[in-house]
Amino acid sequence: MKIVHKAAIAVLLCAVFSCVFARNIAPAGYEQQFRDEAQAGPSIHHPLGTDDLGRDRLARLVYGMRVSLFLAPVAALLSTFLAAAVGGIAGLCGGWVERSVMAATDLFLALPWLFLLITVRAVLPLNLSPASSVLITFALLGFLGWAPAARVICAGAKQVLQSDFVWAARARGCGGLRLVRTHILPSLRPALAAQFFLSIPVFIIAEANLGALGLGVAEPLPSLGGLVSELQDLVMLRPEPWRLAPLVVLIVLIGSFQVLLSKQEVHA
Amino acid sequence: MRARALLVWLVLFCACTGFGQSGGELRFCLRSDPKTFNPLLVNDDASETVRYLTAGFLLRVNRLTQQPEPELATSWKVLDGGKSIRFKLRPGVRYSDGTPFSAADVAYTMQKLLDPSMHLSTSDAFRSGDGELVTHIISPTLIELTFPAPLANLANLFDYVPIVSSSSPQKEMAALGPFFVAEHKAGAFVLLKRNPNYWKKDAQGRQLPYLDSVRLEVEQNREIEAVKYERGEIDLINSVTPAIYEKLASTNASLVRDAGPSTDTEELWFNQVPAAPIPAYKKQWFASTAFRRAVSEAINRQDMARLVFRGHAVPAVSIVPQSNKFWFNSSLSPYPYDTADALRRLDADGFHLDNQQLRDKAGHPVEFSIVTNAGNPYREKMATMIQQDLKKIGIRVSVVTLDFNSLLERMLQTFNYEACLLGNVNGDLDPSSLMTMWLSSGEDHIWNPKQKTPATPWEAEIDKQMRIQASTLNLHKRKTAWDRVQKIAWEQAPMIYLVNKDSLVAISPQVKNAQPSPFRPQAYWNIEDLMLARR
Numbered sequence: 099m100k101i102v103h104k105a106a107i108a109v110l111l112c113a114v115f116s117c118v119f120a121r122n123i124a125p126a127g128y129e130q131q132f133r134d135e136a137q138a139g140p141s142i143h144h145p146l147g148t149d150d151l152g153r154d155r156l157a158r159l160v161y162g163m164r165v166s167l168f169l170a171p172v173a174a175l176l177s178t179f180l181a182a183a184v185g186g187i188a189g190l191c192g193g194w195v196e197r198s199v200m201a202a203t204d205l206f207l208a209l210p211w212l213f214l215l216i217t218v219r220a221v222l223p224l225n226l227s228p229a230s231s232v233l234i235t236f237a238l239l240g241f242l243g244w245a246p247a248a249r250v251i252c253a254g255a256k257q258v259l260q261s262d263f264v265w266a267a268r269a270r271g272c273g274g275l276r277l278v279r280t281h282i283l284p285s286l287r288p289a290l291a292a293q294f295f296l297s298i299p300v301f302i303i304a305e306a307n308l309g310a311l312g313l314g315v316a317e318p319l320p321s322l323g324g325l326v327s328e329l330q331d332l333v334m335l336r337p338e339p340w341r342l343a344p345l346v347v348l349i350v351l352i353g354s355f356q357v358l359l360s361k362q363e364v365h366a
Numbered sequence: 367m368r369a370r371a372l373l374v375w376l377v378l379f380c381a382c383t384g385f386g387q388s389g390g391e392l393r394f395c396l397r398s399d400p401k402t403f404n405p406l407l408v409n410d411d412a413s414e415t416v417r418y419l420t421a422g423f424l425l426r427v428n429r430l431t432q433q434p435e436p437e438l439a440t441s442w443k444v445l446d447g448g449k450s451i452r453f454k455l456r457p458g459v460r461y462s463d464g465t466p467f468s469a470a471d472v473a474y475t476m477q478k479l480l481d482p483s484m485h486l487s488t489s490d491a492f493r494s495g496d497g498e499l500v501t502h503i504i505s506p507t508l509i510e511l512t513f514p515a516p517l518a519n520l521a522n523l524f525d526y527v528p529i530v531s532s533s534s535p536q537k538e539m540a541a542l543g544p545f546f547v548a549e550h551k552a553g554a555f556v557l558l559k560r561n562p563n564y565w566k567k568d569a570q571g572r573q574l575p576y577l578d579s580v581r582l583e584v585e586q587n588r589e590i591e592a593v594k595y596e597r598g599e600i601d602l603i604n605s606v607t608p609a610i611y612e613k614l615a616s617t618n619a620s621l622v623r624d625a626g627p628s629t630d631t632e633e634l635w636f637n638q639v640p641a642a643p644i645p646a647y648k649k650q651w652f653a654s655t656a657f658r659r660a661v662s663e664a665i666n667r668q669d670m671a672r673l674v675f676r677g678h679a680v681p682a683v684s685i686v687p688q689s690n691k692f693w694f695n696s697s698l699s700p701y702p703y704d705t706a707d708a709l710r711r712l713d714a715d716g717f718h719l720d721n722q723q724l725r726d727k728a729g730h731p732v733e734f735s736i737v738t739n740a741g742n743p744y745r746e747k748m749a750t751m752i753q754q755d756l757k758k759i760g761i762r763v764s765v766v767t768l769d770f771n772s773l774l775e776r777m778l779q780t781f782n783y784e785a786c787l788l789g790n791v792n793g794d795l796d797p798s799s800l801m802t803m804w805l806s807s808g809e810d811h812i813w814n815p816k817q818k819t820p821a822t823p824w825e826a827e828i829d830k831q832m833r834i835q836a837s838t839l840n841l842h843k844r845k846t847a848w849d850r851v852q853k854i855a856w857e858q859a860p861m862i863y864l865v866n867k868d869s870l871v872a873i874s875p876q877v878k879n880a881q882p883s884p885f886r887p888q889a890y891w892n893i894e895d896l897m898l899a900r901r
Contacts, residue, residue, distance in 0.1 A: 136673045151673055151747060151754075216772060224735035224766050224783060317750045317765045328743075329587070337613070366683050 106357035117164035124157035129318035158320040166302045166322035169236040174297035176240030189255025206245045225261030228319035239301045247293040258285045293357040299352040389578045390898035393600045395585040404538045405528035408668030415894030422542025429883035429891040448516035448839045454505040460563040461540035469509035473501035474532035505630035518836045519798040544575040544894045556582040575894035603872040604889045608676040611864040611870045625869040625882035627689045627867045629792040636864040642781040655714035658859040660708040663760045674747045682863035684852045690885045695852040733762035736782040785809045797848045804832050824858050
């Protein structure tokens with residue numbers, strides 16, 4: 099277990115290193131088209147070969163990882179923060195506040211967000227740079243992804259509020275923000291961490307799906323989700339297994355997050 | 367004795383080599399369930415396939431010779447300068463249920479087709495002017511149809527008119543074509559069986575079609591369809607993607623065929639609508655012929671055909687592909703890829719390069735967005751290639767993919783876009799079907815639709831030539847007018863034609879007599895002649 103934990107940390111550190119030093123690691127720019135070497139297999143110049151337009155697959159993977167690994171955690175942080183705020187208030191206040199907030203959360207979960215996303219794309223200017231487009235995409239994911247986690251946090255907060263140590267703290271005169279900061283929030287930390295880590299792979303995949311609405315990462319900027327969605331032509335994968343690299347990377351990264359997550363739960 | 371031995375050897379040879387024979391079931395896939403079996407209401411590809419295989423037509427355009435050939439009508443004559451047409455019908459023809467076919471069915475079909483309450487898209491081509499169709503049944507095998515105004519391509523329009531029975535108890539399910547619908551399991555398959563009353567026979571007098579049945583399996587996923595084909599579970603794929611084509615060809619070259627450039631085009635155009643909510647200086651660029659031609663010259667179409675379509679496409683010249691033998695203007699050739707000439711053209715029009723960034727007279731950096739429909743990897747790749755190509759002449763392009771409904775809303779209602787990359791499916795080979803696209807008042811005059819008066823002298827000239835070709839039966843005159851339209855469109859480049867995709871089909875070597883055509887339906891257009899080798 100300890101080795102697996104260390105391996106997970108090593109994988110994530112390697113991924114972060116690759117993202118930070120993408121310019122040095124990538125054999126070429128992610129948008130550069132080597133049109134005379136299109137659809138090439140792995141070689142010294144292009145270790146993972148090139149895509150249909152002659153773009154280096156390794157470069158696109160490294161830069162795609164940078165986009166997804168930096169922004170998915172930020173979006174996950176945003177949604178976890180919102181979930182903590184909404185779920186925490188509902189759980190701690192209880193009564194009509196809890197009922198109202200949870201009803202609003204249920205309504206939020208039931209709304210057809212697809213149409214909102216289509217509307218958002220319709221009102222956004224078409225000349226958005228790829229960087230702005232990716233920021234907006236992940237911001238939207240963060241703002242829309244809090245509701246399921248809020249229910250979990252609300253339940254957790256209610257449970258913590260009934261625990262003996264909270265009663266003891268209250269009996270000693272500890273209340274208000276101090277009670278929340280010193281007793282309740284630390285108890286909710288494992289649940290918040292779980293929600294945070296679970297959201298990261300969900301957002302990476304969701305970003306790829308949003309591409310179908312024109313909200314994903316705009317060309318030529320790559321993203322991990324976008325690269326995985328290129329694997330739909332399964333008849334071509336058997337003779338070109340190196341194209342599976344983005345999927346393998348995604349699985350390894352998610353696996354590493356899960357290992358760290360289970361470690362957190364064990365400690366909790 | 368020697369003759370008997372020879373006969374035995376011949377039989378053995380046929381058995382071993384899979385010589386074609388009557389009978390058997392041909393299997394292929396539909397992308398979706400057919401929405402209707404009423405041939406008049408067809409509006410989707412799956413229903414169109416069923417209609418092609420089951421319906422009877424007065425005449426059909428041969429997909430190889432591109433000439434109309436008699437079917438239910440043995441002959442026809444266009445009268446009154448294209449206002450009327452007289453059909454002599456084949457005697458003794460019966461529907462699949464035994465109901466006799468007569469001129470009353472043709473009259474009934476045409477009345478139904480042109481009924482405004484039916485809202486049938488096929489009927490648009492027959493609406494030449496105000497007034498109603500007059501049907502005159504001269505005898506059970508002779509009918510004359512008179513339209514309110516002349517139609518230039520009148521006879522060929524009947525290639526799209528399926529004849530339905532006016533008296534059959536099975537109504538529109540009674541088939542005059544080679545097959546009839548025998549079974550349908552929603553979401554799974556449609557089974558067509560041989561029409562026992564089909565009128566056609568081969569040169570040896572054998573009853574057609576040779577096949578006993580056609581099984582159409584519903585399969586949305588192209589990849590799974592390819593796997594089924596590789597395993598021999600289906601016999602043909604009417605249209606394969608370049609990637610699947612290459613994959614199948616790499617295992618066995620005889621599994622696939624490239625039927626040559628299709629009538630479908632891929633094109634880019636700039637928004638020239640005066641009321642469009644885009645900056646005025648951008649409208650000036652898009653209205654400039656020099657700008658549009660420079661962009662056209664800066665796009666490497668050869669690379670696009672080679673990389674995006676893996677060599678199964680050719681650089682496009684105009685709306686008419688070179689495979690349309692009669693109507694293509696052979697004096698035209700694709701725009702050459704020439705960035706130096708593109709820059710010269712832009713320079714002469716007041717643009718200048720400033721530190722690798724093209725700027726207009728007022729100093730605005732030249733940048734625009736190209737919208738295309740999301741979920742089409744080929745168009746997304748083409749847009750990305752254009753992005754890279756135009757970067758070489760200092761133009762910055764952003765590519766935006768939108769869901770199709772949002773894209774249509776921007777194109778046709780709000781006009782809130784700068785440039786658009788889309789494709790055009792041209793079912794008809796004749797220019798008369800393109801009136802709404804080329805007339806400046808047309809709804810499909812996509813770069814600046816529904817103009818009250820032509821915005822430019824060259825659009826006025828196109829209007830004039832289109833009306834000439836639509837109002838005469840003289841083929842030479844029509845061709846001259848349509849050639850002129852193609853030339854003006856090439857010179858002015860309101861639509862920048864990119865490539866004509868090839869028609870790629872997969873037909874099992876077990877299927878005999880297949881003659882793939884670039885035109886729809888590519889693989890099975892001669893369905894009654896198809897045979898299956900012994901499996």
